[in-house]
Amino acid sequence: MPYSIRTDLALEAREALLESTPGEMDGVLFENRRQGSFDTLISTVQILNETGAQIVGKPIGTYITLENPYLRQNILTAHEEIMDILTSILQQMLPLKDSDTILVVGLGNREVSADALGPLAVSGLLVSRHMRDAVPLELQQQLRSVCAFAPGVM
Secondary structure (H helix, E strand, C coil): CCCCCCCCCHHHHHHHHHHHCCCCCCCEEEEEEEECCCCEEEEEEEECCHHHHHHHCCCCEEEEEEECHHHHCCCHHHHHHHHHHHHHHHHHHCCCCCCCEEEEECCECCCCHHHCHHHHHHHCCCCCCCCHHHCCHHHHCCCCEEEEECCECC
16 A cells, blocks of 8 residues: 555545545545534445555544534533534444444543543443343333444553
């Protein structure tokens, strides 16, 4: 592979490649759009085939990045809007039936602020798979089966 890019984000890998090789890449589609009153930037990189996977250094798939400067500010309405946008994107990507069980994996290092999102997200979940059958029937219909784990990483 002629490029030596190391990033977790397909968006960053694509941008770095464009600096050295301008123009569109075979097997890679890119789209930018803005959504919401707080102007959230949604960048989608689709890696369509092995050629695109080799160029970008990521497996075939769809990679979506949300960016918004209001995430750093304590503006509740902005955070709620961004969460709604993320929820909508996830629902489109992962259509679920009410009976489906969800597994949440919180990757990250809780001791490093920039890497703690995964474990923090898991710590805020209601993990319900083990108790779903023990709650009253009225609650069972409102409670999705959720499993989670947060393996520490270095």
